[in-house]
Amino acid sequence: MNLGNVLIRSDLNVPISNGNISDNFRIKQALSSIYKIKKISETITFISHLGRPTGFDLNFTLKPIAKEMRKILDEDVVFINDDVMELSSIFQSEYSSKIYVLENLRFYEGERESDTQFAKCLAKPFDTFILDAFGAAHRNHASIIEVGKYLNSYQGPLMNKEINELQSLLESPNQPYTVIMGGAKISDKLNLIKNLLPKVDNLILGGGMCFTFLKSQGYEIGASLCEDNFLNTAGELLNSRDGKKIILPIDFGVTDDLFSSYRNDKPLKELKVSDIGVDIGPKTVELFSKIVHSSKTIFWNGPMGVFENESFEYGTKEITKSVSESKAYTVVGGGDSVSAINKYSKIQNFNHISTGGGASMELMEGKKLPGVNIYEPLII
Numbered sequence: 001m002n003l004g005n006v007l008i009r010s011d012l013n014v015p016i017s018n019g020n021i022s023d024n025f026r027i028k029q030a031l032s033s034i035y036k037i038k039k040i041s042e043t044i045t046f047i048s049h050l051g052r053p054t055g056f057d058l059n060f061t062l063k064p065i066a067k068e069m070r071k072i073l074d075e076d077v078v079f080i081n082d083d084v085m086e087l088s089s090i091f092q093s094e095y096s097s098k099i100y101v102l103e104n105l106r107f108y109e110g111e112r113e114s115d116t117q118f119a120k121c122l123a124k125p126f127d128t129f130i131l132d133a134f135g136a137a138h139r140n141h142a143s144i145i146e147v148g149k150y151l152n153s154y155q156g157p158l159m160n161k162e163i164n165e166l167q168s169l170l171e172s173p174n175q176p177y178t179v180i181m182g183g184a185k186i187s188d189k190l191n192l193i194k195n196l197l198p199k200v201d202n203l204i205l206g207g208g209m210c211f212t213f214l215k216s217q218g219y220e221i222g223a224s225l226c227e228d229n230f231l232n233t234a235g236e237l238l239n240s241r242d243g244k245k246i247i248l249p250i251d252f253g254v255t256d257d258l259f260s261s262y263r264n265d266k267p268l269k270e271l272k273v274s275d276i277g278v279d280i281g282p283k284t285v286e287l288f289s290k291i292v293h294s295s296k297t298i299f300w301n302g303p304m305g306v307f308e309n310e311s312f313e314y315g316t317k318e319i320t321k322s323v324s325e326s327k328a329y330t331v332v333g334g335g336d337s338v339s340a341i342n343k344y345s346k347i348q349n350f351n352h353i354s355t356g357g358g359a360s361m362e363l364m365e366g367k368k369l370p371g372v373n374i375y376e377p378l379i380i
Contacts, residue, residue: 001040002040002041002042003037003040003041003042003127003128003152004041004042004126004127004128005041005042005043005045005125005126005127005128006037006041006042006043006044006045006126006127006128006129006130007045007047007122007123007126007128007129007130007147007151008030008037008044008045008046008047008129008130008132008156009047009048009129009130009131009132009133009136009143009144009147010026010030010046010047010048010132010133010158011026011030011048011132011133011134011135011136011355012026012027012030012046012048012050012062012065012101013026013048013049013050013051013135013136014026014027014050014065016050016064019064020064021064021065021068023338023339023342024068024072025338025342025347025353025355026135026355027065027068027069027072028072029158029355030046030048030132030158031069031072031073032157032158033132033156033157033158033380034073034099036157036380037130037380038098040380041128043097043098043099043100044098044099044100045099045100045101045102045126046065046069046099046100046101046102047101047102047105047122047143048062048065048104048105048133048136049104049105049106049111049136049141049143050062050065050104050106051104051106052106053104053106053107055107055109056107057107060104060106060107061081061103061104062079062101062102062103062104063079063081065101066078066079066101067079069099069101073099075098075099076097076098076099077097077099077100077101078097078099078100078101079100079101079103080100080101080102080103081102081103082102082103084102084103084105084108084110084118084121084122085108085110085117085118085121086121087102087121087122087124087125105141105142105143110142111141111142111143112141113142114140114141114142114144114145114146115142115146116146118142118146119142119143119146119147119149119150120150122142122143122147123147123150123151124150126151127151127152128151128152128153128154129147129148129150129151129152129153129154130153130154130155130156130378131144131148131153131154131155131156131159131371131374131375132155132156132157132158132159133159133371134158134159134162134163134354134355134356134359134360134371134372135355135356135357135358135359136359136371137159137356137359137369137370137371137372138358138359138362138363138367138369138370138371139370139371140370144370144371145370145371145374148374148375153375154375154376154377154378155373155374155375155376155377155378156378157378157380158355159372160377160378161352162354162355162356162360163363163372163373165331165352165354166331166354166356166360166363166364167363169297169299169331169364170195170199170364170366173199173296173297173329174296174297174329175201175296175297176201176202176294176295176296176297177199177200177201177202177295177296177297177298177299178200178201178202178203178204178291178292178295178297178298178299178328179196179200179202179203179204179298179299179300179301180204180206180288180292180298180299180300180301180302180319180323181193181203181204181205181206181207181209181300181301181302182205182206182207182209182301182302182303182304182305182316182336182337183207183208183209183301183302183303183336184207184208184209184225185208185209185225185227186209186212186213186227186230186233186234187227187229187230188209189209189301189302189361190230190233191365191366192301192361192364192365193237194237195364195365195366196299196364197237197240197242197245197246198242200245201245201295202245202247202291202295203245203246203247204247204288204291205246205247205248205249206249206280206284206288206302206303206304206305206315206319207302207303207304207305208224208225208277209225209302210248210249211224211225211226211277212226212227212228212230212231212234213234213237213238213246213248214248214249214268215228215231215234216231216232216234216235216238217235217238219268219269219271220271220272220273221271221275221277222254222271222272222273222274222275222276222277223273223274223275223276224252224254224271224275224276224277225277247287247288247291249268249280249281249284250267250268250281250283250284250287251265251266251267251268251280251281251282251283251284252265252266252268252271252275252277252278252279252280252281252284253265253277253278253279253280253281253305253311253312253314253315254266254271254275254276254277254278255275255276255278255311255312256274256275256276257276258276258278258306258309260311261309261310261311262311263278263279263311263312265281265282266281267281267283277305278305278306278309278312279304279305279306279307279312279313279314279315279316280304280305280315280319281315282314284315285314285315285318285319285322288319288322289318289319289322292319292322292323292326292328293322293325293326293327295326295328296327296328296329297328297329297331298323298326298328298329298330298331299331299332299333299364300319300323300330300331300332300333300337301332301333301337301360301361302333302336302337303316303336303337303340304316304319307336307340307343316340316344317340317343317344320340320341320343320344320345321344321345323350324341324345324346324349324350325349329351330349330350330351330352331350331351331352331353331354332350332352332353332354333354333356333360333361333364338353341353
């Protein structure tokens with residue numbers, strides 16, 4: 001099996017500040033199968049988006065990505081910023097590498113509009129296309145749904161793993177099955193909650209979203225974050241047939257100023273009008289941890305509070321430790337949860353950490369993603 005010149009659509013959308021990458025997790029995951037692919041190919045070229053530029057903008061260049069790949073692999077990685085529309089061949093005499101990175105696809109209108117001509121030009125120098133960008137699989141963009149029409153195409157190993165891991169949570173998790181959900185707003189996670197609630201044994205809610213549920217039950221939540229437009233929805237979920245599976249915090253770390261270091265832990269029933277809930281409290285950590293350690297499968301998405309402030313990190317820190325130390329099969333839904341793991345634990349303490357972000361959430365909501373299962377899996 002020889003794949004020839006290979007084009008890999010990866011998700012290399014990582015945080016960059018002043019040219020420095022603060023979290024290279026997605027890059028490492030994108031490179032996880034590169035040695036196997038190298039053995040059956042002539043060259044490998046990575047393509048990706050980065051951020052949401054509106055045209056050519058060097059603030060969003062993939063040049064630092066190529067530099068980071070070079071460091072991780074300890075071999076030459078050539079960055080090419082040639083115009084994709086004129087890219088008849090990138091394997092000219094001045095290039096001698098095995099691995100290449102093209103410039104940000106979202107510099108081109110054709111990528112965002114899924115333009116056929118753009119896809120053809122992008123595909124022209126290559127023999128094989130591997131779609132391995134699960135984090136972008138929910139986008140109807142040229143590099144996701146068009147480029148593969150003009151090449152011998154496969155679904156990549158990382159995509160295969162992501163899909164299998166997340167679908168197993170929807171179809172056949174070992175029970176007791178616990179979902180831990182945090183984050184600011186119920187509106188961001190409502191479809192996810194509705195799809196998972198019938199499938200789980202426990203749905204633990206922390207973060208800002210829990211206050212909408214608590215207020216719907218008549219609790220005083222002070223000046224804590226609340227989406228009043230969703231109070232009826234939250235109440236309906238709590239009163240539904242599966243509502244008893246929802247576990248809410250029983251105490252909180254509160255402050256009177258989000259930018260201060262002041263924190264006071266209080267039982268839920270003692271919250272005052274001036275209190276702002278910024279973290280779960282020690283009794284809630286004890287309650288949640290007990291459930292975590294009795295579970296056989298755990299899916300975690302979202303922090304328990306404003307953990308970026310050290311005074312408010314306690315709940316997220318302790319839940320991170322509880323999940324990492326549990327004997328359950330643990331899957332993490334990416335985003336801020338990964339930041340918490342990097343801060344308080346180790347990646348290897350978890351069975352699977354998704355690179356997907358929004359794609360992970362949409363798949364777990366039960367949606368059909370445009371880039372999922374459109375090609376045969378690459379088995380190497």
